[in-house]
Amino acid sequence: MNVKNKSIFRVDLRARFLLIAIGSFALSAFAQGVPSAVPPQDLLRQEQDRLRLEQQRTQPAVRPSGVDLKEVLPEVVALPESPCKDIQTVTIAGAELMSDQERSSLAGGYVGKCLGSVEIQQLMGDITLFYVTRGFVTTRAYLPAQDLRTGQLQVLVQEGRIERIDMSGEDSDRVHWGMAFPGKSGDLLNIRDLEQAIDQLNSARGNAVTMQLLPGSKPGLTVVELTNRATTPVELNLSTDNMGSESTGRHNASTTLTTGGLLGLNESVSLTWITAVPRKRSAFSESLGAQLSIPYGYNTFGLRFSQSQFSIGADIPYRETPFYITGKSESTEVTFDRLFYRDQSSKHAVTASFADGDSLSYVDGELVKVASQKSKTLSLGVQSSMVVGGGLLTAAPRLVIGQRNHYALPEELLYAAPDANYQKLALTLNYGKGLKWAGENTSWNTFLQGQYAEKSLYSSERISIGGLGSVRGFTDTTLAGDSGFYWRNELALRQGADVMGRAVQWKWYAGYDIGHVTSHDEEEPDGTMTGWVLGLNTQVGPTSLDLSWTRAHLRPTGMPIDPNGQFWFRLSAQF
Structure with a gap:
């Protein structure tokens, strides 16, 4: 120019x-x-x-x-080998978070087939993966006692929930957990929600909050333990x-x-x-x-x-x-x-x-x-x-x-x-x-x-x-x-x-x-x-x-x- x-x-x-x-x-x-x-x-x-x-x-x-969800997938425990059974219906119970369409999508590939322990284990893995990839890392799928000769297979989902939230460390009273995590005891545990809460707490000058998940008093319950090493x-x-x-x-x-x-x-x-x-x-x-x-x-x-x-x-x-x-x-x-x-x-x-x-x-x-x-x-x-x-x-x-x-x-x-x-x-x-x-x-x-x-x-x-x-x-x-x-x-x-x-x-x-x-x-x-x-x-x-x-x-x-x-x-x- x-x-x-x-x-x-x-x-x-x-x-x-x-x-x-x-x-x-x-x-x-x-x-x-x-x-x-x-x-x-x-x-x-x-x-x-x-x-x-x-x-x-x-x-x-x-x-x-944040947590790499691929690293928190539960270890697969092999079921005892068994002859396959013809399965006409698959029911996924306890999965409140799943829609009817999601249940049908997960179970549809196993209906009308002869399922043995390997296939049943794969189905439970698919259900667990559905939850874990969405952040629900403490949710698990189980196989209750049942007679598969009836042609019906039931998988029970135990959705992991928060038993309580404990706070410790210096100046723990300076942390308002309810503002960072508007949840309560009994809510479903989602690791992304908890990570977001930790980030929000640590955005304030002087906070250095860390989190640990501990087993609760009953299966499916988790204690969230928070520690603030404050400055x-x-x-x-x-x-x-x-x-x-x-x-x-x-x-x-x-x-x-x-x-x-x-x-x-x-x-x-x-x-x-x-x-x-x-x-x-x-x-x-x-x-x-x-x-x-x-x-x-x-x-x-x-x-x-x-x-x-x-x-x-x-x-x-x-x-x-x-x-x-x-x-x-x-x-x-x-x-x-x-x-x-x-x-x-x-x-x-x-x-x-x-x-x-x-x-x-x-x-x-x-x-x-x-x-x-x-x-x-x-x-x-x-x-x-x-x-x-x-x-x-x-x-x-x-x-x-x-x-x-x-x-x-x-x-x-x-x-x-x-x-x-x-x-x-x-x-x-x-x-x-x-x-x-x-x-x-x-x-x-x-x-x-x-x-x-x-x-x-x-x-x-x-x-x-x-x-x-x-x-x-x-x-x-x-x-x-x-x-x-x-x-x-x-x-x-x-x-x-x-x-x-x-x-x-x-x-x-x-x-x-x-x-x-x-x-x-x-x-x-x-x-x-x-x-x-x-x-x-x-x-x-x-x-x-x-x-x-x-x-x-x-x-x-x-x-x-x-x-x-x-x-x-x-x-x-x-x-």
């Missing part, structure tokens, strides 16, 4: 605001602009993205785990870095407080605060986020709140005081996840969320209505995590339906603006795999984020490339579009040693990122950006230091870059 006008890129937002201020010297320029090009929305989006990235640092991906339910993460925007503060400090189960609901609570340092009105940003997650069986309910603000100041000729542009946004989101399938190596859930947002932009304290919006967003999708090729793959396709309203936007501007009621398809893919190379512990991680929209979108709904969160190697230079993607790839080498009696772990990593965006508006630039990253992450106890160098590779013609690359650091501590 050949670009003659470099100003179409989001290079230095401070300079862009200055040009607007000088050209208008009032608010009229904002009233005449197109909402999708209003820089404050880009800044607010960047602050929200930075907040989400910080929250994700404390939420590592969990590898699906502290509170975690504090502190960090500082130089990964902010030049316009709103390059250096940042952040604090994240995470708690688990303090309310007795197996809940997870997270509070995150990010601020630019030093706090200067001419280049300042601040974000606050709160998350609450409450599990209930196969369901997880969530509530999120975020708030961001920024301030940019610029000197203008013939004006004694600086010219300030400020913005703030708030968003509240309700989420719901429902796990509909799981096995020993995968989990699959449907997801839904509804978000209500409000963003305001000001020039010298005056509200800029054309750049201030209210939004409502509904997102529906599927989230899957599965072990593929020895690595962990997560996939999250979703449909996003949005409605956006301006604060008393004039009719002529509303006509020229992007469609306020929009739909877009979005996809997130992530794959990580450990590797062995020359005897060293290495790993490969690849991440893809993309979206597609048939109409022009507002700035806050578009996909942006360029920066540490997407295509690394670009500083304060981004390219946004209605549709597009970015793809990040990283190879890492992990090593460790004992230094002066302390364990030191470090990770060398190298990555290459690529992104591409397109827009429906012909005046908006399309383009591709790629960049490199080299880094070293060192961890000693609770302290971690990440040092990295990034450099742009490919870019649209006319886009400015730093030919020497950029150096970044992040210092964090966990308590």
Whole structure:
């Protein structure tokens, strides 16, 4: 792409605001602009993205785990050999979980045949397999005493049930079993239900619940024994870095407080605060986020709140005081996840969320209505995590339906603006795999984020490339579009040693990122950006230091870059 006008890129937002201020010297320029090009929305989006990235640092991906049902099939005990008998009817008794069609399907292959001990044993194995493959691992099929000369065969199914659930271990009162497993004594025992409950309990900070199945007081009954080897339910993460925007503060400090189960609901609570340092009105940003997650069986309910603000100041000729542009946004989101399938190596859930947002932009304290919006967003999708090729793959396709309203936007501007009621398809893919190379512990991680929209979108709904969160190697230079993607790839080498009696772990990593965006508006630039990253992450106890160098590779013609690359650091501590 050949670009003659470099100003179409989001290079230095401070300079862009200055040009607007000088050209208008009032608010009229904002009233005449197109909402999708209003820089404050880009800044607010960047602050929200930075907040989400910080929250994700404390939420590592969990590898699906569970019992391989093929390994828990009961050992086959051979029946005494006997001459075969002609069997005209086969009855499967005690199988409350089976439908009439399933009974007929299992028994049909044995009706009207001469059955000996081998065939009868095979039938009982088929019935047991029917239950075990569905997670009912304690259910068994038996052959009661009977006279097969009558031509009738009866197989008795003893469906395994829960006798009771015992909880032990430190802080066992912090675990609310009824929320994680809405079952009771006497219910059928399904190992997948119990595994889901364990995962829900352990999602809360500090819990480490394990499970053991013990024989009950009677055949067919099982005691579920749970042990919680709990640690502290509170975690504090502190960090500082130089990964902010030049316009709103390059250096940042952040604090994240995470708690688990303090309310007795197996809940997870997270509070995150990010601020630019030093706090200067001419280049300042601040974000606050709160998350609450409450599990209930196969369901997880969530509530999120975020708030961001920024301030940019610029000197203008013939004006004694600086010219300030400020913005703030708030968003509240309700989420719901429902796990509909799981096995020993995968989990699959449907997801839904509804978000209500409000963003305001000001020039010298005056509200800029054309750049201030209210939004409502509904997102529906599927989230899957599965072990593929020895690595962990997560996939999250979703449909996003949005409605956006301006604060008393004039009719002529509303006509020229992007469609306020929009739909877009979005996809997130992530794959990580450990590797062995020359005897060293290495790993490969690849991440893809993309979206597609048939109409022009507002700035806050578009996909942006360029920066540490997407295509690394670009500083304060981004390219946004209605549709597009970015793809990040990283190879890492992990090593460790004992230094002066302390364990030191470090990770060398190298990555290459690529992104591409397109827009429906012909005046908006399309383009591709790629960049490199080299880094070293060192961890000693609770302290971690990440040092990295990034450099742009490919870019649209006319886009400015730093030919020497950029150096970044992040210092964090966990308590």
